[in-house]
Amino acid sequence: MEAVMNNVTxxxxxxxxxxxxxxxxxSFGSIYTDHMxxxxxxxxxxxxxxxxxxxxxxxDPSSKIxxxxxxxxxxxxxxxxxxxxxxxxxxxxxxxxxxxxxxxMAMPELPESYFMDGLTTLLQVDSDWIPQSAGSSxxxxxxxxxxxxxxxxxxxxxxxxxxxxxxxxxxFSGKVKVLIExxxxxxxxxxxGFAKTGGNYAGQFYPTRLAAEKGYQQVIWTDDNxxxxxxxxxxxxxxxxxxxxxxxxxxxxRILDGITRxxxxxxxxxxxxxxxIRKVSVKEVVxxxxxxxxxxxxxxxxxxxxxxxxxxxxxxxxxxxPELEDSYASLLKKRITDIQYNRAEDKFGWRHEVV
Ligand SMILES: Cc1ncc(COP(=O)(O)O)c(C=O)c1O
Numbered sequence: 001m002e003a004v005m006n007n008v009t010x011x012x013x014x015x016x017x018x019x020x021x022x023x024x025x026x027s028f029g030s031i032y033t034d035h036m037x038x039x040x041x042x043x044x045x046x047x048x049x050x051x052x053x054x055x056x057x058x059x060d061p062s063s064k065i066x067x068x069x070x071x072x073x074x075x076x077x078x079x080x081x082x083x084x085x086x087x088x089x090x091x092x093x094x095x096x097x098x099x100x101x102x103x104x105m106a107m108p109e110l111p112e113s114y115f116m117d118g119l120t121t122l123l124q125v126d127s128d129w130i131p132q133s134a135g136s137s138x139x140x141x142x143x144x145x146x147x148x149x150x151x152x153x154x155x156x157x158x159x160x161x162x163x164x165x166x167x168x169x170x171x172f173s174g175k176v177k178v179l180i181e182x183x184x185x186x187x188x189x190x191x192x193g194f195a196k197t198g199g200n201y202a203g204q205f206y207p208t209r210l211a212a213e214k215g216y217q218q219v220i221w222t223d224d225n226x227x228x229x230x231x232x233x234x235x236x237x238x239x240x241x242x243x244x245x246x247x248x249x250x251x252x253x254r255i256l257d258g259i260t261r262x263x264x265x266x267x268x269x270x271x272x273x274x275x276x277i278r279k280v281s282v283k284e285v286v287x288x289x290x291x292x293x294x295x296x297x298x299x300x301x302x303x304x305x306x307x308x309x310x311x312x313x314x315x316x317x318x319x320x321x322p323e324l325e326d327s328y329a330s331l332l333k334k335r336i337t338d339i340q341y342n343r344a345e346d347k348f349g350w351r352h353e354v355v
Contacts, residue, residue, distance in 0.1 A: 006117040008037075010125060013053035023131050026169035028303065029139050033126040033165040037118040040147075041108050041159040049118040051125050054164065062149040064156040070146035071198040072101040075302045077137040078123055078165075078354065080130040081342035086123060086354040089340045091116065093259045098142060101195035106155040107144060114161075115142070122163055123354045131167050137340075139168040139303070171303040175310035178233060178297075179216035180282055181207060182315070185224035186232060186254070193254035201235065208234070216313055218299070222282060224254065229279045236299030236307060237261035241328055242288045243295065246275045260300040260336070266348060267335045273328060282314060289319035297321060298329040306333035 003010045013034040021031060032054050039049035065071055074094045079087045095116065099109040119140070123130070130138040142163045148156030184207040186200065187193020193200060204219065211219050218234040231249050232238055237258040240247045246268055251257045268275050288294035289312075297309040308329045311320045338344035339351060 005121045005124065007113075008049050008051055008118055008121040010035075010051040010121065011053065012125070018128060021129075021167065023133065023136070023167065026131060026136055026167055028168045028171045029141070029166045031166060033129040033138075033167070035122060035125050036165070037122045037161075037163040039110070039114055039118060039161040041161070042157070046108065046111060046114060046161070049114050049121075049161075051118075051122050057160070057162075059147060060149045062151055064146035064148055064150060067151065068146065068153060069197070069199045070105050070107055070156060070159075071143065072098065072105055072107065072145075073141060073143035073196055073198070074098050075196075076140040076142070077168075077302060077340070078130050078140060079137050079341045080132045082132075084132070085342065086127060086130055087340065087342055088119075088352040088354060090259050090263070090350045091119065091352050094142070097196065097257065097259075098144070101197055102144060104192055104195040105197055107146070107159055110144070110161055119163055120354050122165065126165055127354075129165060129167050135170050137168060139166045140164075141166065171307070175308045176217040176299070177215065177311045177318075178218045178220050178309050178313070179211040179214065180220045180230070180285075180312055180314040181211075181222055182227045183207075184219075185227075186221040188224045188254065190253060194251065194256060196256060204234070214313070218309075220312065228283070229281055230285065231255050233297075233299035233307070233309070236301035236304065239264065239296075239298050239300060239328075240280050240285055240288075240294070241296040242284070243293050244274060246273055246328055247280045248275075248277055249280055250277050258301055260302055260305065263336055263348075263350065264300050264306070264332050267332055268328070270347075271331065271335070285312075286314055286319065289321075294319075295322065295324060296327055296329055305337060306330075 016034050035051050036054045037051055040047045076094045102109050144161045146156035147160045148158035208219050221232045223229045299307040306329050311318050339346050
């Protein structure tokens with residue numbers, strides 16, 4: 001049985017898996033809803049998007065995704081408020097970033113209506129899957145990859161855009177201990193660090209594993225030149241508070257232009273917190289840790305929202321951060337999540353209702 005909503009064809013799953021899900025004990029991104037959105041690119045254009053039952057994908061072994069890694073993705077969330085209304089947070093920013101990544105990876109850009117109408121239709125079909133309990137949300141994973149065939153090292157002629165949904169609990173529990181990286185790099189000048197492409201993440205796994213063996217949960221990435229400046233925290237942007245000044249690196253072609261990062265900067269300004277977007281050197285962070293002016297460090301990203309750092313390691317020494325009662329991290333996390341879950345006024349116009 002097929003239906004059509006917002007110009008999107010819907011093929012409903014015959015049975016639902018929802019009764020098997022324990023919504024009180026959700027992990028992050030490991031169970032998936034009944035449906036997904038699929039949109040194919042062929043003959044030089046995007047075909048109409050469809051909502052279909054969640055299912056495996058069959059690909060030819062010569063599909064270019066397997067060989068040349070043409071793949072990009074986004075990460076967003078849908079939030080259900082107390083009255084059951086469903087909200088997205090700045091979804092057009094994710095859409096624009098998806099196309100920025102697509103362009104860099106020589107992949108076709110997606111029309112805005114396919115993204116927004118496809119996503120809202122999928123969310124309406126699977127709305128029962130959006131958790132309502134505190135701290136939970138529906139994680140949204142839009143992604144695109146080269147499904148076209150051929151061993152020739154050139155862009156594919158066919159692609160698939162898919163949106164999959166995963167009801168999720170919190171990403172990290174508690175504070176994280178991080179290692180400031182001195183050897184490996186996440187991204188390079190002129191490279192693809194600003195794009196959300198799979199290889200950027202695959203390249204992080206090995207150094208992150210080495211850090212984990214030494215007791216650190218995350219790596220703080222530094223510039224690829226001399227490893228002098230702090231750039232990102234794992235798959236998050238990073239903030240450093242020295243005295244009462246909140247610092248974060250400017251985005252460039254090595255750093256992902258995080259939506260949480262820019263929202264935090266706006267909220268901080270609104271709270272009267274002094275902010276500076278500038279290069280932050282490892283040296284000054286180490287010195288601040290030694291003289292007591294380093295008050296906080298935290299990662300910022302959609303999955304964990306704000307993730308406080310308890311300690312960092314650098315050149316064999318661990319530096320602990322103080323436990324603050326009124327941290328910027330908790331204030332900023334509360335302000336941003338209150339907007340996301342429709343618990344507070346949205347003076348910035350960031351909330352987008354799914355109707
Ligand atoms: C490398 C990297 N940096 C930063 C972020 C944070 O971006 P956002 O706040 O848009 O989720 C992410 C997550 O998407 C990321 O993968």
